[in-house]
Amino acid sequence: MPTIVSVDDSTVPGEGSSRLLLLVSSDNKHIVVEEDIMSRSRFISKQVEGFEATSQRHAILLPFSSFVLNKVIEYCSHYRGYYLLEDDPDAAPPGRSPVREWDQEFLDVDRNMLLRIIKAAHYLEIKSLVGSCARAIADMIRGKTTEEMREILGVENDFTPEEEHSPSSKCTG
Amino acid sequence: MIRILPDDVLLVVLEHLQCSSLLACQLTCRKFRTLIADSVSLQYTIELEACGMLDGPRDSKNFDVTERLKRLRLYDAAWRQLDWSERTALPHLIGRIPPLGFAGGVLVFHSLDVTDEATRAIHQQMPSKLRGVREQHATLPVDVGYDTLIDPSQDLLAFLKFGSAGVASSHCELLSTSTGEPHPLAATVAYPNQLKSSRILKDICNDYILEAVLVSGRWDLLVWNWKTGLVEMPPHERPNLDSNYACHFLDDTHLLVVRNGGDDTPCLRVFAFRDAKSRSNNDDKVSDPPSYYFMLPEHMKDARHLMSIMASRSLCDPLNAGFFHSDPDDRLLSITSSPLTATAGILFIDIPLRTLRTYIAAHPVGHDVIIPWDGWGPHGTRVDTHFAGGWVGGTFSSGPRRITVRKPANSDTTLVGIYDYHPRRVARALARERDGHGEDGVVVLRGEEGLNPEFGDPRTALPCIHKEIPLPEVVASVAIMDMSLGVCLSEDGMLFMEYDQAGELIANAWAFTF
Numbered sequence: 046m047p048t049i050v051s052v053d054d055s056t057v058p059g060e061g062s063s064r065l066l067l068l069v070s071s072d073n074k075h076i077v078v079e080e081d082i083m084s085r086s087r088f089i090s091k092q093v094e095g096f097e098a099t100s101q102r103h104a105i106l107l108p109f110s111s112f113v114l115n116k117v118i119e120y121c122s123h124y125r126g127y128y129l130l131e132d133d134p135d136a137a138p139p140g141r142s143p144v145r146e147w148d149q150e151f152l153d154v155d156r157n158m159l160l161r162i163i164k165a166a167h168y169l170e171i172k173s174l175v176g177s178c179a180r181a182i183a184d185m186i187r188g189k190t191t192e193e194m195r196e197i198l199g200v201e202n203d204f205t206p207e208e209e210h211s212p213s214s215k216c217t218g
Numbered sequence: 219m220i221r222i223l224p225d226d227v228l229l230v231v232l233e234h235l236q237c238s239s240l241l242a243c244q245l246t247c248r249k250f251r252t253l254i255a256d257s258v259s260l261q262y263t264i265e266l267e268a269c270g271m272l273d274g275p276r277d278s279k280n281f282d283v284t285e286r287l288k289r290l291r292l293y294d295a296a297w298r299q300l301d302w303s304e305r306t307a308l309p310h311l312i313g314r315i316p317p318l319g320f321a322g323g324v325l326v327f328h329s330l331d332v333t334d335e336a337t338r339a340i341h342q343q344m345p346s347k348l349r350g351v352r353e354q355h356a357t358l359p360v361d362v363g364y365d366t367l368i369d370p371s372q373d374l375l376a377f378l379k380f381g382s383a384g385v386a387s388s389h390c391e392l393l394s395t396s397t398g399e400p401h402p403l404a405a406t407v408a409y410p411n412q413l414k415s416s417r418i419l420k421d422i423c424n425d426y427i428l429e430a431v432l433v434s435g436r437w438d439l440l441v442w443n444w445k446t447g448l449v450e451m452p453p454h455e456r457p458n459l460d461s462n463y464a465c466h467f468l469d470d471t472h473l474l475v476v477r478n479g480g481d482d483t484p485c486l487r488v489f490a491f492r493d494a495k496s497r498s499n500n501d502d503k504v505s506d507p508p509s510y511y512f513m514l515p516e517h518m519k520d521a522r523h524l525m526s527i528m529a530s531r532s533l534c535d536p537l538n539a540g541f542f543h544s545d546p547d548d549r550l551l552s553i554t555s556s557p558l559t560a561t562a563g564i565l566f567i568d569i570p571l572r573t574l575r576t577y578i579a580a581h582p583v584g585h586d587v588i589i590p591w592d593g594w595g596p597h598g599t600r601v602d603t604h605f606a607g608g609w610v611g612g613t614f615s616s617g618p619r620r621i622t623v624r625k626p627a628n629s630d631t632t633l634v635g636i637y638d639y640h641p642r643r644v645a646r647a648l649a650r651e652r653d654g655h656g657e658d659g660v661v662v663l664r665g666e667e668g669l670n671p672e673f674g675d676p677r678t679a680l681p682c683i684h685k686e687i688p689l690p691e692v693v694a695s696v697a698i699m700d701m702s703l704g705v706c707l708s709e710d711g712m713l714f715m716e717y718d719q720a721g722e723l724i725a726n727a728w729a730f731t732f
Binding site for chain 2: 141142160163164167175176179180182183184186187188189190191194195198199200201202203204208209
């Protein structure tokens with residue numbers, strides 16, 4: 046467990062620029078990042094609001110590795126200052142995420158990494174990144190057979206023979 | 219592995235999938251089955267596609283997904299039981315001949331009034347209580363020719379206008395259906411208008427219009443882009459095509475022609491017309507587009523017979539369009555035939571476009587490729603081969619998912635059969651029925667297996683509906699001499715047009731809608 050480190054306001058480099066945050070990953074790496082970059086994360090924003098209420102700033106512990114965290118920071122840095130509809134807490138959520146070319150390249154990673162990124166994005170409450178990852182995962186299984194999907198998703202067929210052949214329960218709305 | 223993700227994240231993933239993938243996914247394991255079954259939004263996605271419908275705009279605050287799903291189910295149940303909720307009189311249609319064209323619940327009529335010098339078009343939107351669509355109609359102050367194409371999704375009404383020099387200088391007009399003004403996306407100069415030849419509009423698919431043109435004394439096919447005005451497939455001599463053929467767009471790349479082969483063997487011929495354009499640009503000369511012949515087997519005599527009747531239909535026959543329909547989205551080609559011979563029947567042929575594309579990719583362009591039935595036909599095909607006297611007439615709903623078939627039951631009544639042939643539901647051969655006047659037959663090729671039997675979802679494996687209803691009293695006198703006329707089907711209901719004793723003008727017009 047990393048110790049809680051207090052970040053002194055004097056570390057702010059200058060007037061007008063963003064304050065710094067100290068993020069600590071599960072592998073105990075300390076990463077300093079501008080608050081501004083991470084404002085896309087609802088989780089971080091809420092933490093920052095907490096700092097302001099108590100006038101105490103401390104490191105934010107995150108339950109995922111620095112490798113994943115750096116990836117998320119890369120994403121947030123790319124979209125720094127951009128408005129993305131999905132991240133607007135006041136806007137009605139769109140049903141499906143739009144296709145963003147940069148995201149597609151950014152998420153051209155192996156399946157494990159993709160799952161880790163989406164999990165981290167969910168934890169950090171970055172809806173646009175969750176959506177883009179979800180789209181990428183959906184692309185992997187789209188048009189595949191049930192058996193191929195099990196392989197890709199890493200799930201086992203846990204139906205009893207009767208269940209497997211019974212029609213699926215119908216949603217009553 | 220995917221189990222490391224919480225349910226709400228999994229749902230975001232599933233939201234990106236379409237019906238068939240969702241159905242496959244719900245069979246992977248209990249977790250996904252429960253997730254999909256419990257999500258109203260995912261169920262809506264599945265049922266919308268199983269019904270062959272598209273979602274409307276999501277901005278309306280009155281209709282959330284739960285309400286949409288509820289209405290969709292009511293609508294579908296109403297169709298299945300033919301339980302219409304409304305009967306609307308359409309008096310403004312009295313005196314009109316049956317529609318020039320209809321698609322997507324929009325019908326266009328032509329005025330028959332000979333005392334009125336200016337002919338007009340009437341644009342009719344069929345109402346639907348369940349879908350919340352109101353009845354609307356408008357008169358377009360335009361002189362509409364007999365060749366009409368409509369595409370409601372693009373608000374397009376295309377028709378040929380005959381010039382003062384007669385048929386030799388027909389001009390294609392492209393109007394906005396809602397305003398009657400020139401369509402804002404239409405090209406100002408259209409290549410085929412410069413041909414100065416007789417033309418017939420055949421079909422529209424997205425940006426492309428298919429027409430038949432008379433070049434050097436013979437009819438040939440032409441594909442052009444109505445937004446750019448440029449030709450995609452120019453007309454030219456094709457020595458192995460006779461002048462009579464039924465044709466349609468298969469999708470916005472492929473053209474399908476039903477024809478008789480050299481030895482009178484009926485077959486489906488597919489052109490990749492967009493390839494033709496790029497090749498003619500490169501070579502600076504016009505050459506035949508690559509074509510693929512899909513052959514029927516020897517033993518399917520009835521299917522072959524129906525197809526040869528279709529192939530021998532005159533290209534100039536304006537009625538044949540209604541009896542020949544391909545459905546690009548659902549990869550279903552369905553064909554009906556209603557010849558005025560002792561033989562009558564409906565023919566459905568399902569060619570999955572994926573299969574077709576595999577063949578097209580595997581064979582070099584520029585050659586004629588003959589694909590035997592073994593290559594594309596399904597195994598275990600069931601063909602109903604009962605055809606006898608009498609006739610069937612029919613119209614396709616614009617969905618297209620249903621077809622009406624009218625036939626005389628006895629001297630007093632006419633029966634209307636509704637065949638629900640939505641491809642996701644084509645699970646078995648359509649029923650056939652007997653009555654005192656012989657037997658009408660239906661042939662379904664590939665019908666037995668349905669699209670995806672492994673999904674195990676009853677909503678995709680419903681048998682086709684075949685229900686016969688006596689026509690309501692008010693329309694019992696519908697002229698049965700007209701085959702395609704008298705009953706029109708749209709997504710939202712049926713339009714009945716009643717003829718008076720003279721069989722000329724319509725005495726009443728009613729819409730029975732859901």
